[in-house]
Amino acid sequence: MPELPEVEALADFLREHAAGAVVGRVDVAALSVLKTFDPPITALQGRDVTAVARFGKHLALDCGGLWLVTHLSRGGWLRWIDSPSDAHPKPGKGPLALRVHLFTPEGGAPAFDLTEAGTKKRLAVWVVRDPHDVEGIARLGPDALAISEPEFAALLGSTSARIKNALVDQSLLAGVGNAYSDEILHTAKVSPFATSRSIAEEQVRILYDAMRTVLTGAVERSVGQDAARLKGEKRSGMRVHARTGLPCPVCGDVVREVAFAEKSFQYCATCQTGGKVLADRRMSRLLK
Template identity: 80%
Template sequence: MPELPEIAALAEFLQAHAVGAVVGRVDIAALSVLKTFDPAVTALQGRDVTGAGRFGKHLGMNCDGLWLITHLSRGGWLRWTDNPSAAPPKPGKGPLALRVHFFTPEGATPAFDLTEAGTKKRLAVWVVADPKQVPSIARLGPDALEVGEQEFAGLLAGTSQRIKTAIVDQALLAGIGNAYSDEILHTAKISPFANTKTLDADTVAALYEAMRTVLTDAVERSVGQDAARLKGEKRSGMRVHARTGLPCPVCGDTVREVSYVDKSFQYCATCQTGGKVLADRRMSRLLK
């Protein structure tokens, strides 16, 4: 799933490539992605692209006061092409969900596609006058790269849950997902199962610093990359996430995994849990 750094990079990419262009035809290949119907998505046609931005893990493109907002969810992505097909896509064929054509001041006719891999279709698109009209944006907590240290500490003090769960809760803190939460907790040397109520001031300070460092470094690596290369850039920067069975780059211990029904997270027992191996719920059920 694209998280804060990738969405920030995609927003910068649209700022560089789409701003100044005029929206041409908008093709809908999967009607299910549209979560708003008034104004219609066709209302974007003929409007100047005036900006792009990030709202948590949502990507937005400002079309002269009307916003196209998307949440890419787990399998979604934005693909830019300088030479799109002139023929409208056939609905229900392949991963394409929506295509936006542009006319640039230089006379070019590029487009971007919103695509979604996999069978679980969760990619969502809204057309709104104000991004806060999107319910999931209206519910967002403070942004993970804008929250101050004292506010961050107050947010954690106001909840009692596993820290892994807390920092991916978008209503508590916006922008962090499964991958970067693994990296942040590994950098801060905190167990994913630690309860927010048990964290002392020094641990919270270390967690805040790790969050800032991990996200800032990821944004710096990602911004300026071609949209097609962002996924590879994300994977290359990971130390524990999606590296089950590989050596931890800090201590050399084996990176371990805890699996649930449809997701998993990774951690290093030596760095984060004092050597204790966390219970893998999926394996526990299989062994019964």
């Protein structure tokens, strides 16, 4: 799933390539992605792209007072095409969900696709007059790169959730997902199952610094990359996430995994849990 660094990089890419262009035809290949009907998607045609913004993990284009907002969810992605086909895409064929044709001031006619891999279709698109008309944006907590350390400490003190769950709860903290929460917790040497309120003041400071370091570093690596290369850049920067069975780059212990119904997370027992191996829910309940 694209998280804050990748969505920020996509926003930066679109600011460079799409801002100032005029929206042409919008092809909808999967009606299920449209979550609004008024204004209609056709209302975007002929409007200038005046700005591109990120709201948590949502990507938004200001098209002359109407906003095209998308959440890429787990399998979604954005693909830039310099010379798209004039043919209308066939609904239900392949991963394409939506194609937006553009006309640039330089005379080009590129497009960008919103695509979704896999069988579970969760990619969402809204056309709204205000981004906060999108429920997911309206309920976002403070952005993970904008929150101050005192605000972060207060946020953790406001919930009894496990720290892993608190970091990925978008209503508490916007932008962090499963992958970067693994990286943040590993960098801070904090157990995923530590209770948010139980974390000592010094640990909160370390965790905040780790969050800033991990996310800022990922943004710096990602911004300026071609949209097609961002997924690879994300994977290359991971130390524990999606590295089950490989050695921890800090201590050399094996990276372990806890799996749930649709997702999993990774951690290092030596670095994060004092050597204690957390039970995998596929096999048993969590160790107490």
